[in-house]
Amino acid sequence: MSKKYLFDNPRNVKILLILLFGGCLALVIINFFVHKHAHFSWEEWSGFYAAYGFVACVGLVLAAKFILRKIVKRSEDYYD
C-alpha cells in the first residue's frame, strides 16, 4: 500500500546531489569571467567566497559537535 514519494527513489536523491555538485563546479568556472569590484583585496581572489563558505561551515559543525556539545549537553530532565 505504501505510496512512493519523490525522494523514496534513490535515483532522485542522486540527481539532486549531482545538481548540487554541478552547480558548485559551474560557479567556480563562471567565477573566472566575472569582473569584481571589491572592498577588500581578498574578495578579488578567485573562489574566496566558495572556500570561506566551505571552511566556515565545516569549522562551525566540528566546533559545535566536538567542543560546544561537550560543554553544554545535558539530559532532557536536567532542569526538572
Added chain:
Amino acid sequence: MINVIPPALIFIIGAFFVPLFRGKVKSVYLLLLPVVSFINLIYISNGAHGVINFLDYQIIFCRIDRLSLVWGYIFHIIAFLTILYGINMKRDNEFMAGLFYAGCAIGAVFAGDLISLFCFWEMMTIGSVLLIWARKTKKSIDAGFRYALVHFFGGVILLVGIILYSHENGSIEFGYIGLNGLGSYFIFFGFGVNCAWPFIHSWLTDAYPESTIMGTVFLSAFTTKTAVYVLARSFPGTEALIWIGTLMTAFPIFFAVIENDLRRVLSYSLINQVGFMVVGIGIGTELSINGTAAHAFAHILYKSLLFMSMGAVIYRTGKINATDLGGLYRTMPLTCIFCIVGAASISAFPLFSGFVSKSMVMTAAADKHLILTWFTLVFASAGVFHHSGIKIPFFAFFGHDSGIRTKEAPLNMLIAMGIAAALCIFIGTFPGTLYSILPFPVDYVPYTMPHVMSQLQLLMFSALAFSLLYLSAIYPSEIRAINIDADWFYRKGANGFLWLLDNPLAWFGNQVKTTFFVTIPQSCIWFSRNPLVALKMAGNNIAIALFEESFTKEKIERIRKRITEELTDYPGDIIRYSHVGTTVIWTMGFLLAYLIIYIVSGRIAL
C-alpha cells in the same frame, strides 16, 4: 490635543472586545482590526500627534516619521498574517494577548516621549507573558515566569535610566540619546535586555519555543524588533553596538547546530539575524540604518513564515524535536515549500528578501573597513544558511523518514504562509518597493554580478559542506538532550541562592533569633528570680575555679555540693529575714551618704 486615533489604541481596545463575538463574526472582526488600523495609519500625516500635557511633561502618543513608519507598517502586516494563521484555533485568550501585545509594540514604536515609551514597553511584557502562559504546560508557565522576571528587571533598569536622563537633560523627548551620562547607560542596557544581547539573550531561546503555535509567531515579530527600533532611534553610530551585534551574529549559530527543538533552532537564528540589525545601528551611516530597517522588515516576514511552518508541523504531528520528525514533505508538501521559501529568504539567496536587506549592512561594514566584523558577518551568513536554511527544512520535511503520515496544514494557515512567502519573494525580486519606504533615500543596487556570484558561491559551498558532512556521518546526529545556555546562571543560580537562604543564612538568622529573643531574656528572668543566690552561686563557682589548688579536697566537695543543692532549690526561699537593727544601720548609712553628697556638692558649686 488628540486629533488622530493612535494605531496602538485600536489594537489594545480592540483586544478587549474579542470575547463579545462568536463564530464567523469573530473571525471577520479579528482580521479587520489590523486592516482598519493600517488604513488609519496611512491617513495620519507625518509629525507628532496625540500630544497630551501631563504634569510638566509632554506625552506624544503618535510620532510619525519615516523611521517609525517602517516598523509600523510591518507590525500591521504581521499582526494580520498571524491572526489569519491562527484563526482556526478558536482561542480567545491568545487572540486577546496577541492583539494587546502587538498594540503595545506599535505604541512603543510610535511613542514620541520616554514616559509613554516606557508604559508601552512594560505592557508589551505583560502581553508576551500571557502568550507564553497560553500553552498551559508546566514548562511554559515556568518559562513565562522567568521571561517576566528578566523583562521586569530590564524594565526597572530602563526606568532608572529614564529618570536619570530626564533629570540630567530636563526633557523626556525620545530622540537621539547616545552614550553620554549615567542615565543613557541605563537606558542603553534596558533596551539591550529586550534586544537579546549576548548573555542576556537566553530569555528568548528559553521562552519562545515554549509558547503556543500562534503565540510563538506573535512573539518572534515584536519584542526584539521594537528594541532594534528604539536603538536605531536613540543610539545610532554607537560603536559598542557594532561589537555587540557582531557577537550576536556569531555565537547563536553554534548552539543552533546542536539544538534538537526546531523552534529553539529558529530562536537562536532570530538572535543571529537581530545581530545584523544591531551592527547596522552601530555603524550608523545612512546606508547601514537603511539596512537595519530593511532587514527588520524582511526578517519579520521570513522569521514568522518559518515559525508558522514549524507551528503547522506541531499542529499536525504534535512534535517539534528533530529526533521525532522527518520525511514530512510526503504529506505536507505546501508547508514544506513555504518553509523552504522562508529558509531561502533567511539565507539571503538571490531573489529572496534577505538578499536585498542583509547585504546593505554588510556593504556598510565593508565601507567602514571593519575587517573583523565583516569576516564574522560573512561567517554568520554561511552559518545561518547552515542551520536555518538547511537544518530546519531538512530535519522536519526530509532526512530520515519518521513514518508520520499526516494531513496538509489547514487552509487558513496555508494562506497566511502563502502570503508571507509571496511577500518574501516579492521583496527579494522587486526591492524598490521596500527601499522606497526606508528612512533615508537609497542608492544601493543589490543585484550586481559580483554580489550575486559571491553570495551564490558562499551558499552553494555551504550546502556542499553540509551534504558532505551529512553523507560521511560527521554531521552531529540529533540527540534527545537539552543544551544549557546563559539561563543556567539564573536557573541553577536561583537554586543555589535558595540553598544559601535555606542553609547558612537561615541558620544564622535562627541563631540571632534564639540569642536575642530566647536565651538572653530567659537568663535575665532566671537571674531576677533570686539575684542574691544567683550571684552567690556565681561567686562560689569563681572561687573554685580560682583557688582549686589551695583548697582541700573536702572543701571543694562541700562547695560543689552546696552549689548543686542551691541550683536544685533555685530560686528557693526568696524572702530574706533580718533584724530590725540591720535595717536601721542601712538607713543610717544612706542618710549619712546623702549628707556627705549634699555638703560636698555644695562646696563644689561654690
